[in-house]
Amino acid sequence: MYQHKDLLGLRGVSAEEITDILDVADTMKEILRSGNKKTPHLQGKSIVTLFYENSTRTRMSFELASKYMSAASANIAAGASSVKKGETLMDTGRTLDRMGTDIIIIRHPVSGAPHMLAKCVRSAVINAGDGMNEHPTQALLDMLTMRQRFGSLKGLRVAVIGDVMHSRVARSNIIGLCTMGASVTLCAPPTLMPVGIDKMGCTIAETTKKCVSGADVVMGLRIQRERQQAGLFPSVAEYCDNWEITPELMQKANSGAILMHPGPINRGVEVSSDAADSDRSVIDAQVTNGVAVRMALLYMLTRRELTPFKSEGGNEI
Ligand code: CP
Secondary structure (H helix, E strand, O other): OOOOOOOOOOOOHHHHHHHHHHHHHHHHHHHHHHHOOOOOOOOOOOOEEEEEOOOOOHHHHHHHHHHOOOEEEEEEEEHHHHHHHHHHHHHHHHHHOOOOOOOEEEEEEEHHOOOOOOOOOOOOOOOEEEHHHHHHHHHHHHHHHHHHOOOOOOOEEEEEHHHHHHHHHHHHHHHHHHHOEEEEEEEHHHOOOOHHHHHHEEEEEEHHHHOOOOOOEEEOOOOOOOHOOOOOOOOOOHHHHHHOOOHHOOOOOOOOEEOOOOOOOOOOOOOOOOOOOOOEEEEHHHHHOOOOOOHHHHHHHHOOOOOOOOOOOOOOO
């Protein structure tokens, strides 16, 4: 069973722990499929989402997961909070903690921000994406989607194509998939491929055709158009010519290969519309699995006993 206080990344999370989370998520998916999505799993618990970056899927799935399981849930949009008055992340975290929050879910543009927060709060902290570091819940929902399709992650061959450099989704997937015995091959424009990333246990392919050859899973990553302005690839047209995932490229993968994308998609840039909407695409299943995985994590992280608050003199408060 997952025994840690927080979920800050998949580094250090064992294969057994990942398997447990995915098993609980499968059960939660049954609840989502049932006619009655209201459960008492989180009755008496309070969950806060604290997002310093935009989100549709991650934030909404955490909020729905909290509500489905009867938690008291609230969202803080950093732009409309006391952060705007100069409050530090640590003081914001402590404030939420003292209000009795059980779990704080944070997305932050700075790598490591959730780790700093976790050190100074009693609440469990879930990393919903930190800078270019990790997005562990995305990788867990991706692995759940793969496991549901193929039965096991061991021996799966996963091709990842796109902006690897800036992708926290890629990093968490590489860590999680390697832990589970899958192999990962990356392909990106040279300027979007971090030097030394193969030390994480993945391999690098020069072309998308080589990358998807023999793959069971083809995963596209979002190309951020703002990177194009930074000159990291010559033009969107050239990117599409070399790295766009199309039905023709999917034909080079294994016959039962699936197409995944964490979203949001730039249609016609990293994935063509006809590929994204094809029978091979499991992008919609990823979204549903996102709610199931987050339900599982909220449930598992509220199983532990909270330690009482202590004053500086050591007294309980
Ligand atoms: N995949 C993902 O993190 O999407 P959002 O940015 O919409 O949360």
